[in-house]
Amino acid sequence: MTQLDARPEAGDTVRGSAPAGGGVRDKGLGGNSVGLMGSAVIGISTVAPVYCLTSTLGSTAGEVGVQMPAVFLAGFLPMLLVAFAYRELNKVMPDCGTSFTWTVKAFGPRVGWMCGWGLVIATIIVLSNLAGVATSYFWLLAGEITGSDGVAALDDDKVVHIATCLALIAAATAISYRGMTATKGVQYALVGLQLVVLALFVAMALQKADSGDFASSVDFSWSWLNPFAVQSFAAFTAGLSLSIFMFWGWDACLTANEETTGSEKTPGRAALIAMVVLVGSYLATGIAAQMAVGSGGSGLGLANPDTSDNVFAALAGPVMGPGLGVLLFLAVLASAAASLQTTFIPVARTVLAMSSYEALPSSYARVHPRFRTPGRATVTAGIATGVFYTVMTLVSEHVLVDTIYALGLMICFYYALTAFACAWYFRAELTRSARDLVFKGLFPLVGGVLLTAVFGKTLYDMWDPAYGSGSSVFGVGSVFVIGVGLLLLGVVLMLAMRRRSPAFFRGEVLTKETPALVVAD
16 A cells, blocks of 8 residues: 655655565655646657657658658657557556666666666756757747847847746746646636648648649659658758657656556557647648649748758748748747746656655655646756756757757667667566557567667767857767767766665566566565
């Protein structure tokens, strides 16, 4: 049975005594706060579809040309397969630690700790990037509304930029701190705005393509959906890495499982709904934009290097007109702001779980008695994000850019480990039925292998200083140094925690097991 910890501090509730046998623990989070639709909305919001599209449409088109939609589908495949792994694991262990908890159960405490670290550090990187994007679009939108280039140029002032960024981080932290009910209400509005504006953009882009207003317009071809038509394998893997980044974050609805109605099944269904909405939005927007302006490297072409890092800023006016074009700027701001707020969910709850199982200091296991949220973990994540972004911005923008490029390594690392954990954990059940073989074994295994291949190829490419900002450390690419360095930092922290919390690392707190062993007990 779950018990309250005997040493709570004033103003906080600390959950986490383990059931007999080293099973999962109740954390004291607010149960039944989110339903199926709210959970799916959180998953969509964390991905930030409008922001992902404006920042990667051009880059992907630059790598693979008109095969951009095919690469979107290729990136969707491993994510979908991994989503099945999350669904199956969540059915038997609806724990907010998700990847951390499940990999501990499958592979033991050391692998599980590193998997949790991969998720936490990836999320901190994303949070800092989202805060910066939201800040830039805040001033860009303010300039559009006021018609003042001077207002828009305030984003170039480092002091103003950092101050605005910190204010947005503080606001997002405060909303997350107040619980899932507050989070859900904000997200319905922001995600709804994103999807409506995207639908409007798609409709108007198709109208422009049909009318031939742009000289670079092209007719749709089914070959755009053929990944084998990409000119080279190197171009395909580069585009695939970008595509995988575009789907990252859907698992946020799984980390809210202990606060979701029907925690065993609802989060898994919500994840699949989010994935379908995302791939549909990406395909529709990518195809419509490509039909309207083409994928060329000049003018309005998607691959134009001058605009490829912010496609919607270049297309808003020409496609939607000066009046409605402002909506696209607003949608990007809403996308980044919404994701900034929901991305606190996975990092705070993963830290909460790691602390509850004694893999991190016990202070992070505190749950706010009124809001039923991991208050200490949420505030710490907010502070870490603000400090990280401020330091990186002041030291070198090249380092910040390279850190974002290193993100793909973290994503593939912990997603692949979770997929393999599913196949291994359920290994005794794979011969029980065809369904178990496919959804608990085959799909997760293939998804894990695909992401491992991307991980290896990305690691190889990162060695080249030309990858990312072009900077290097003793001839080695900065992205490689940052990516591998962050993973090695996790190893150092894990060794420190092993001295502080030996019981967890001996497997006494959260035990390694299989369903067959559980049944035998």
